[in-house]
Amino acid sequence: MIRAALMLGVLIFAGSAGEIAVTHGMKRVGEPARLRPWALLQFLGRALRNGWFWTGVPLMALSFYALLVLLSWEPISFVIPASASSYAVGTLGAKYFLGEEVNGKRWLGVLLVCAGVAIVAAG
Amino acid sequence: MGHQRRLRIKTLVVVCAMVICATVGDLLLKRGMMQIGAVQLTAAGLAHTFRMTLESGTIWLAIFFLIGFMLSNMTVLSWADYSYVMPASAIGYAVVVFMGMAVLGETVSPWRWLGVALICAGVLLVGHTNPRTTEAAR
Numbered sequence: 001m002i003r004a005a006l007m008l009g010v011l012i013f014a015g016s017a018g019e020i021a022v023t024h025g026m027k028r029v030g031e032p033a034r035l036r037p038w039a040l041l042q043f044l045g046r047a048l049r050n051g052w053f054w055t056g057v058p059l060m061a062l063s064f065y066a067l068l069v070l071l072s073w074e075p076i077s078f079v080i081p082a083s084a085s086s087y088a089v090g091t092l093g094a095k096y097f098l099g100e101e102v103n104g105k106r107w108l109g110v111l112l113v114c115a116g117v118a119i120v121a122a123g
Numbered sequence: 124m125g126h127q128r129r130l131r132i133k134t135l136v137v138v139c140a141m142v143i144c145a146t147v148g149d150l151l152l153k154r155g156m157m158q159i160g161a162v163q164l165t166a167a168g169l170a171h172t173f174r175m176t177l178e179s180g181t182i183w184l185a186i187f188f189l190i191g192f193m194l195s196n197m198t199v200l201s202w203a204d205y206s207y208v209m210p211a212s213a214i215g216y217a218v219v220v221f222m223g224m225a226v227l228g229e230t231v232s233p234w235r236w237l238g239v240a241l242i243c244a245g246v247l248l249v250g251h252t253n254p255r256t257t258e259a260a261r
Contacts, residue, residue: 022197023205027257031201035133040194047197087210094206101256102206105248112245113210119238120216 004074008082011066016090018059020097025052027098080121087114127253130202134254137199138208141192142215146222148188155181203254210249217242 029050032043047053070079091110094100102110159175159182162168176182199208217239223229231239 019205019209023200026197026201029201032198035137035198040198043198043201044194053197087213090209091206094204094209098205099257100204100206101253103252106206106210106252109245109248109250109252110206110210112241112248113213114245116238116241116243116245117213117216119241120220120235121238123232123235123238 004070007066007070007073008079011063011070011083012086012089014059014066015063015086016093018056018061018063019090020093021052021056021059023094023098025050025056028052077122081118084114084117084121087117130254134199134203134207135211135250137195138211138214141195141199141208141212142218144188144192144195145212146215146218148185148192150222151181151185151188155179155185204256207249207252207254211246213242214246217246 026047029043029046032039067079067083087110091102091107095102155176159172159179162172196208196212220231220235220239224231
């Protein structure tokens with residue numbers, strides 16, 4: 001049970017940290033000039049040269065690996081609902097590391113999504 | 124059209140592209156792997172599966188959609204808040220339930236409908252907040 005809890009922690013925290021690093025990287029890269037193929041290719045080229053992007057990718061890969069390991073230990077009806085708390089962890093990370101303004105309405109929305117995803121996955 | 128309204132519409136369009144690409148990609152991946160069959164966990168079995176995935180048009184189509192998901196995710200995060208995009212994209216769970224019912228004729232339990240309703244309510248609430256609360260990092 002302890003090893004499953006530890007692996008769940010890796011899944012949630014590495015996944016959220018990876019997404020936050022990628023988000024920070026994308027904010028530094030800046031948005032594409034237009035949503036057209038050439039502008040998107042130029043945007044992708046800039047993104048692939050960003051260090052934060054390459055910090056986030058291994059963390060997300062680690063999170064994915066933790067998901068695979070956890071799925072081999074525990075039933076999916078436990079793993080996916082338990083990992084739904086990553087929405088709340090990610091929101092905390094966005095608030096404290098990215099400086100995003102998370103008001104009461106957004107928090108309520110995030111918590112409803114957490115509960116909904118857990119129920120859909122368990123149901 | 125006001126700047127805020129344009130930002131909200133642009134964000135929602137790219138989030139929709141993300142959800143569609145992820146859902147279609149996952150479904151195609153599932154179909155492709157079912158066509159290949161159960162993976163044998165031996166060196167020969169893994170090599171056979173690897174060869175079969177490279178030759179499968181369905182798997183390549185799935186990879187195309189999953190690259191579309193990754194690109195749209197990176198694009199939307201270049202201007203929108205992570206705490207906005209992440210819960211908004213959870214609408215994909217509801218889409219999968221609806222598609223399972225409409226396309227595959229699956230029965231959906233009342234418990235699962237409750238989950239879908241909570242996700243939709245959560246996404247609606249998040250959708251009413253400002254998609255961008257920070258300036259671009261320098």
